[in-house]
Amino acid sequence: MSHEALKFDKIAGPLIEKAKQDGAETMWDRDVAMKSRCGFGDKGICCKICNMGPCRLSPVEGKGAQRGICGATADTIVARNFARMVAAGSSAHSDHARSLLHTLHMTSPDGDYQIKDEAKLLSLAKEYEVETEGRDIYDIAHEVAEIGLMEFGKPFGTQRFIKRATEGRQKLWKELGVEPRAIDREVVSIMHSTHIGCASDMESIYALTVKSALSNGWGGSMIGTDVSDIIFGTPTARQSEANLGCLEENMVNILVHGHEPGLSEMIVFASQDPEIVQLAKDNGAEGINLVGMCCTGNEVLMKHGVRLAGTFYQQELAVITGALEAVVVDVQCIFPALATLSECYHTKFIATSPKAKMEGARYIEFDEERALEIAKEIVTEAILNYKNRDRNKVLIPQEKNKSTVGFSINTIVGGLDKVVNSNVDQLGTVKPLADCIMAGVLRGAAGVVGCNNPKVAHDNSHLTIIKEMIKNDVIVVVTGCAAQAAAKAGLLQYEAKELAGRGLKEVCERVGIPPVLHMGSCVDNTRILRLVTEVAKYLGVDTPVLPVVGAAPEWMSEKAVSIGTYFVSSGVDVFLGTVPPVTGSARFTDYLTNGLEDVYGAKFTVNEDPVQLAQAMLDRIEEKRTRLGI
Ligand code: CUV
Numbered sequence: 001m002s003h004e005a006l007k008f009d010k011i012a013g014p015l016i017e018k019a020k021q022d023g024a025e026t027m028w029d030r031d032v033a034m035k036s037r038c039g040f041g042d043k044g045i046c047c048k049i050c051n052m053g054p055c056r057l058s059p060v061e062g063k064g065a066q067r068g069i070c071g072a073t074a075d076t077i078v079a080r081n082f083a084r085m086v087a088a089g090s091s092a093h094s095d096h097a098r099s100l101l102h103t104l105h106m107t108s109p110d111g112d113y114q115i116k117d118e119a120k121l122l123s124l125a126k127e128y129e130v131e132t133e134g135r136d137i138y139d140i141a142h143e144v145a146e147i148g149l150m151e152f153g154k155p156f157g158t159q160r161f162i163k164r165a166t167e168g169r170q171k172l173w174k175e176l177g178v179e180p181r182a183i184d185r186e187v188v189s190i191m192h193s194t195h196i197g198c199a200s201d202m203e204s205i206y207a208l209t210v211k212s213a214l215s216n217g218w219g220g221s222m223i224g225t226d227v228s229d230i231i232f233g234t235p236t237a238r239q240s241e242a243n244l245g246c247l248e249e250n251m252v253n254i255l256v257h258g259h260e261p262g263l264s265e266m267i268v269f270a271s272q273d274p275e276i277v278q279l280a281k282d283n284g285a286e287g288i289n290l291v292g293m294c295c296t297g298n299e300v301l302m303k304h305g306v307r308l309a310g311t312f313y314q315q316e317l318a319v320i321t322g323a324l325e326a327v328v329v330d331v332q333c334i335f336p337a338l339a340t341l342s343e344c345y346h347t348k349f350i351a352t353s354p355k356a357k358m359e360g361a362r363y364i365e366f367d368e369e370r371a372l373e374i375a376k377e378i379v380t381e382a383i384l385n386y387k388n389r390d391r392n393k394v395l396i397p398q399e400k401n402k403s404t405v406g407f408s409i410n411t412i413v414g415g416l417d418k419v420v421n422s423n424v425d426q427l428g429t430v431k432p433l434a435d436c437i438m439a440g441v442l443r444g445a446a447g448v449v450g451c452n453n454p455k456v457a458h459d460n461s462h463l464t465i466i467k468e469m470i471k472n473d474v475i476v477v478v479t480g481c482a483a484q485a486a487a488k489a490g491l492l493q494y495e496a497k498e499l500a501g502r503g504l505k506e507v508c509e510r511v512g513i514p515p516v517l518h519m520g521s522c523v524d525n526t527r528i529l530r531l532v533t534e535v536a537k538y539l540g541v542d543t544p545v546l547p548v549v550g551a552a553p554e555w556m557s558e559k560a561v562s563i564g565t566y567f568v569s570s571g572v573d574v575f576l577g578t579v580p581p582v583t584g585s586a587r588f589t590d591y592l593t594n595g596l597e598d599v600y601g602a603k604f605t606v607n608e609d610p611v612q613l614a615q616a617m618l619d620r621i622e623e624k625r626t627r628l629g630i
Contacts, residue, residue, distance in 0.1 A: 002172070003392045004397060008579050009288050009457075009459065009589045010396045010397075010399060011243070011244055011314075011317065011449070011529075012317060012458065013492070014405040015244075015317045015320045015321065015395065015397070016028055016147070016317075016320075016394065017284065018250045018320055018322075018395050019320045022320070022322075022344050022345070023344060023391060024319075024320060024341055024344040024345075024520055025340065025341065025465070026316050026320070026341075027316060027335070027337070027339070027454060028314075028335075028454075030337075031454055032591055039059065039618065040057070040059070041581060042579075042581055042583075043059050043078075043581060043582075043583045043584030044077065044078040044081045044082065044580075044581035044582045044583070044584045044585065044586030044588075045057040045058075045059060045074050045078060045585070046077075046081075046281050046347070046367070047068050047072060047080070047081075047202065048124075049080065049139040049194065049196055049554065050070070050137060050192065050196035051201065052067060052068075052069040052196075053068060055072070055077075055524045056494065057073075057074050057077065057584065059584060061586070066363045070196060070197065070585075072200060073200075074584050074585040074588075075202040075586075075588055076200040076201075076202060076205070076586045077584070077585075077586050078144070078202075078581075078582050078584050078588045079206060079209075079585070080194040080199075080205060081581065082205075082206075082561070082580070082581075082582055082588070083190045083193075083194050083205050083206070083209040084190065084191070084194055084465060085213075085558045085561045085562075085580075086171075086190070086209045086213050086412075086561050086562045087186075087191060087209075088556070088558040088562075088566050089210050089213075089216070089557065089559040089560065089561050089562030089563070090186065090187060090212045090213060090215060090216035090220065090562045091129070091182070091187050091580055092218050092220045092331075092332055092558070092559050093220050093224065093308070093522065093523055093559055094152070094183045094184075094187075094215070094216055094219065094223075094224075094563065095220075096220070096224050096259055096260055096331070096523060097148075097219075097221065097223040097224035097227065097523070098149065098219040098220075098225055099260055100227040100228055100260070100261075100262070100297075101145045101148040101149050101223065101227055102145070102149075103139055103227075103231060103262050103368055104142075104144065104145040104148070104227050105141075105145035105146065105149075105560045106230055106368060106369070107138060107141050107142075107231060109138060109236070110264060112368075112372045113262075113368070113371065113372040113505065114231075115136060115137055115138065115141055115231065115233055115569065116229075116230065116231060116232055116233035117230050117233055117234045118131025118137055118227050119135065120142065120226065120229050120230050120234060120415070120498060121140060121141055121230045121257070122140070124226055124230070124445070125143075125144050125600045127160070128143075128144055128147045128148075129427060130143045130147065130159065130442075132146055138208065138363065141230070142624065145227075145480075148223050148227065148245060151182065151183060151219055151223065152182055152183045152184045152220075153183075153184050153185070154180050154181075154182045155182070157181070157183055158179040158180060159179075159180045159181070159214070159215055159218050159219040159237075160181070161218045161219060161222050161223070162180065163217045164218070164222075164530065164533065165218065165533060165570065166167065166533055166536050166541075166542050166543055166571075167445055167542075168532075168541075168542030168543070168571075169511060169542060169543060169570060169571060170224065172542075172563055172600070173214070173569075176207065176210075176284035176599065177207065178207050178211050178214065178485075179214075179568070180211045180212070180214040180218060180219055181211070181215070182215075183215045183216070183219045183220050183598040184300040186208070186211045186215040187212055189211065189212070189368065190208050190209065190212050193205065193208055195246050202585070202587060202591065203591070206588075209565060210565060210566075210569045211394050212562070213562045213563075213565035213566040214510050214566050214569055214570075216415075216562050216563075216566055217525070217526060217529055217562075217563070217567070217569075217570065218566070218570075219299070219565030220230050220523075221522075221523040221524075221525065221526045221563075222298060222526040222529070223524035223532040224526075225520070225523055225524050225526050225527060228261055228299070228523075229408070231261075231490045232261055232265055232303050232401070232528075233303055234297075234408050234410060235302040235303055235405075235406035235407070235408045235411065235520065236331065236404060236406055236408070236410075237404055237405070237406050237407060237411050237513075238302075238305045238393055238404070238406050238413070239305065239402065239403070239404055239405075240305045240306070240307050240308065240402075240403055240404075240405055240487075241307045241308070241400045241401065241402055241403065242301075242307065242308035242309075242310070242398045242401055242403055242484060242487035242488045242492075243308070243310060243397070243399045243400040243401060243487075243488040244310055244311055244314060244317060244318060244321060244396065244399065244400075245397050245398050245399045245400030246256070246307040246308065246400050247289065247291065247309065247318070247321055247323045247396045248287075248323075248396075249323070249396060250285060250286045250316075251280075251285050251286050251287050251288060251289040251323050252283075252285045252288045252289065252382055252383050252386045253289050253291065253323050253324050253325055254267070254271065254290050254291070254324075254325060254326050254328060254379065254382045255291050255292070255293055255309055255318055255324055255326070255327045255330045256290065256291075256292050256293070256296050256297065256300060256306075256329075257292070257293040257296055257297065257327055257328070257333075257524075258294060258295070258296045258314060258329045258331050258332060258333065258334055258353075258356075259294065259295040259296055259299075259330060259331050259332045259333065259336060259522075260296065260297040260299075260330045260331060260353075261296065261303070262330075262366070262368060262371065263296075263328070263330050263352055263353075263371075263375065264292065264299060264300045265295045265299075265300070265303070266299055266371045266374070266375035267328060267375045267378065267379060267541065268290060268304050268306060269372060270372060270375035270376040270379045271288040271290045271376070271379050273376065274374070274564050274572040275284050276288070276376060276379055276380065276383070276509075278379045279380065279383050279389045279494075280383045280386070283383050283384065283386050283387060284386060284387065285383070285386050285434060288379065288382075288383070289307075290306050290307075291306065291307050291308065291309040292306050292307070292308050292309065292335070293308070293309050293310055293311070293312075293314065293318065293521070294311070294312050294315070294332075294333045294480075294481065294484075295317055295332070295333070295392045295480060295521035295522050296330060296521075297309065297310075297484065298479070298480070298483060298484070298518075298520055298521040298524075299520075299521055301405050301406075301518075302405055302406040302518070302520050302521075303406075307400075307404075308403075308484055308487055308488075310484060310488065311451075311458075311481040311485055311488075312333050312481045312556075313452035313454070313458050313459075313481070314452050315327075315334070315338065316337065316338070316341055319338060319341050319342050319345055319347050320341070320345075320393060320395075321394065321395055321396050321397075322345050322346075322389070322390065322393035322594070323333035323382070323389065323394045323396050324345070324479045325346070325348065325382040325385045325386050325389065325415060325418035326347065326349075326350055326381060326382035326385065327342065327347060327349050327350065328350045328352065328378055328382075329349070329350070329351055329352065329353075329356065329358070329361075330352055330366070331354065331355050331356045332356070332557075332559070333355060333451070335357065336358060336359065338361075339358055339359060339360030339361050345390075345393060346385060346388035346389050347385075347582065348362055348381060348382065348385050349361045350362045350363075350364055350378055351363050351364075352364055352366040352374075352378070353365075354610070362381070364377060364381075366379055370580040373530055373545065374539070382507075382609070385545055388583065393617055399488070400488075401487065401488055401489065401490040401493070402490070402493050403486075403487040403490070403492035403493055403514075403518070404493060404494065404514055405487070405490055405492060405518040405626035406515070406518065406520075407477070407499050407513075407517040407519050408456070408519070408520075408527060409481075409517055409527055409530060409531050409534070410576040412433070412476050412513075412517060413429065413430055413432075415511050415512070415513055416432035416433055416511055424533040429534075429538060430531070430534045430535045430538050431538060432533050433445075433531075433535060434538050434539055436610045437505075437535070437547065438480060438539070438572040438630055440503070440508060440625075440630065441473070441503040441504075441506065442473055442474065442475050442503055442504060442507060443472060443473045443474050443503070443547065443618075443621055443622070444474050444475075444476060444546070444548055444549070444615060444621035444624070445475050445476070445477065445532075445547070445548045445549075445627065446465075446469045446474050446475075446476050446477075446546030446548070446549050446550070446551060446621075447477050447478070447479070447525070447528045447548075447550040447551070447567075447572075448462060448465055448466050448469070448474075448476055448477075448478050448482045448486075448550075448551050448552075448553065449478065449479045449480050449482050449483075449522070449525055449528075449550065449551070449552055449560075449563065450480050450481065450482055450551075450552035450553065450554060450555040450556075450557075450560045450563075451480065451481050451552075451554055451555050451556045451557055451560060452481050452485075452537055452554045452556070453480060453554045453555065453556040453578050454609075455556075455578050455608075456553075456554055456577060456578060457484040458554075458606065459488070459489070459554075460610065461492070461553035461554050461577045461610035461613070462481075462482045462485040462486065462502045462553050462554060463485060463486070463489050464553075464610035464611060464614060465551055465553050465577075465610050465613060465617070466478070466482075466516055467491075467499060468489055468502070468611070468614035468615075468617075469614065469617065469618075470491075470496070470499055470500040470504055470515040471499060471501055471538055472506070472615075473500070473501035473502070473504045473562055474499055474618070475504055475507070475515060475517070476515065476516045476517070477516075477517045477518075477528055477531070478492075478516055478517070478518055478519065478608070479518075479519050479520050479521060479522060479524050479525050479527075479528070479551040480521060480525075481554075482520045482553070482554070483518045483520070483551075483570055484517070486516050486518070487518065488600075491515070491516045492514050492516055492517075492518050493512075493514055493584070494508065494512065494513070494514050496514050496515055496516060497509060497514065497515050498521055499515065500515040521594065522559055522560075522563065524544035525567075527568060528550070529566070529567070529572075532548050532570075532572060533570075535548075542571060542601070543570055543571030543572060543601075543602075543622065543626060544571035544572075544600070544601025544602050545601075545627070545628060546551065547621040547625050547628070548573070548621075548624075549572065549573045549574075549575060549617045549620055549621060550564075550567045550572050550573065550574045551574070551576075551617060552564060552574065552575075552576055552577065553575075553576075553577035553578075553611065553613065554577055554578060555576060555577070555578055555612055556567075556578065556582060561580065564576065564604065567602075568596055568600055568602045568603060568604060568615055569600050569602075570600075570602075571600060571601050571602050572602055573602045573603060573604075573605065573620055574602070574603075574604050574605070575604075575605045575606075575613050575616060575617050576604060576605070576607075577606075577607070577610060577613055578608065579606055579608065580592075580604075580606070592604045593605060605617075605620075
């Protein structure tokens with residue numbers, strides 16, 4: 001077993017040790033039991049799409065089985081498996097957006113969900129060509145929601161938001177025939193074309209993959225971000241704290257974990273309700289302490305400043321503290337193991353979504369029609385569980401760090417404007433950011449995003465890369481669990497400017513921002529996509545020209561594969577710190593890491609060593625600068 005985390009993470013060691021004493025099993029125990037990962041799966045050369053197999057191809061070229069029973073080669077099998085990963089990832093993000101559109105459709109002035117950002121709704125309405133003159137804002141919202149929902153299944157046309165891309169991208173996607181159509185259709189296309197006896201041509205399978213990924217990046221996820229801002233408010237910079245030290249000794253601790261903001265938003269309101277707070281006090285607690293994890297954590301952090309308990313990898317550790325009254329989950333990135341783990345403690349593991357019923361969990365189905373009422377029911381369950389906390393089993397780590405979070409594009413552009421730009425005509429443009437990059441004050445920009453993965457030391461790759469970037473005057477934007485790793489390490493505070501190079505430090509000081517900007521959850525990677533696009537448009541170039549890179553140093557989920565694919569297809573180089581299951585096909589691997597550059601102007605680079613990966617990112621940025629002549 002690696003137990004790499006123990007070397008790096010001060011918190012993990014004592015809590016994993018505690019778990020042993022408590023008789024609780026963790027991912028580290030299962031990692032040992034697993035012995036090693038499946039070598040065929042690891043290389044992507046196991047095919048189980050029909051029942052003539054499963055066929056496992058030989059990992060050695062020219063020796064052993066080189067084709068499946070049907071004749072599929074390693075190139076075909078690897079490409080098909082990769083495509084299906086992207087289809088699943090696109091589905092998860094886009095279904096998240098679909099839920100939000102349904103919520104938008106039921107907003108009302110006196111309901112649980114209302115319109116918080118009218119200006120954003122009106123601008124989306126304009127984009128969707130919805131009549132707004134003299135109409136009630138909720139009528140407009142409902143029509144916008146209906147049009148948004150049509151993006152999932154419309155029989156004709158392409159995703160509306162691709163018009164937001166640079167002209168160069170739009171032209172290229174059209175020429176290549178990869179303009180994304182309806183979101184659901186692109187997933188179905190992959191499932192159909194990768195069925196036994198359909199597509200075997202590697203490059204055409206990859207083209208389908210691109211379409212699904214683009215329907216996520218320029219469709220589902222982008223809709224998710226916009227609609228979330230409309231209903232819950234566009235984030236503005238705010239202060240918070242992060243890490244397991246945010247759990248409180250004498251309060252009812254409730255952890256919201258998962259992805260969708262609909263439930264967690266209501267839990268925030270429920271836990272602030274005076275009657276509910278009084279109930280907590282009547283039950284011997286000083287109050288209610290709500291904390292977040294994973295992308296649900298990012299949502300409530302950005303929008304309400306709710307403190308962050310930690311990353312994906314810390315979900316078990318949070319329970320092992322023995323101080324959690326409830327873990328409330330919705331969808332995605334939730335360990336099924338939380339059910340048995342919470343049985344070792346008094347913690348209630350509460351599942352809420354019909355899309356993610358968890359065996360062994362208490363199930364309280366969330367229904368948007370009765371949103372606040374259900375949220376209150378859940379919070380009440382947690383409060384009533386406070387008396388069951390075994391004080392002898394509590395170990396709350398001290399570690400926590402301050403952070404500034406909530407940088408939407410408006411916040412970044414607005415912030416830079418205030419200080420750098422005195423020309424009123426250009427307020428609200430990306431000019432200051434573009435100017436800093438062109439002048440070399442900033443060498444470039446990097447998005448560092450994605451998950452944790454026990455294959456690498458916890459948070460180490462995220463932090464190594466982020467620190468290398470800022471040291472070299474590359475401004476960093478973060479989302480997902482990478483953002484949370486940065487928050488825990490104190491990199492999201494203004495003081496982190498001391499770790500930055502001279503240029504970036506000066507920008508931080510003049511604008512009053514940290515060198516690493518928290519831009520939200522995984523669906524909010526579209527904020528990064530739009531920021532890059534706006535800079536490209538401002539400079540009159542296409543995205544691949546810019547000294548901008550993306551990295552997923554510890555990625556593990558299928559969503560990450562979809563995100564990586566839409567970024568590369570959008571012209572942004574993507575650097576991966578864990579190896580995708582494609583190495584069984586030398587041709588497909590070469591296509592991802594070299595061939596794509598000729599097609600999309602960007603490619604994947606893979607290296608498990610974060611120092612080397614960071615260097616490759618910096619080299620690429622400098623290469624782009626040289627090509628640009630700056
Ligand atoms: Ni959606 S997908 S582990 S929570 S970033 Fe975190 Fe982010 Fe990966 Fe999951």
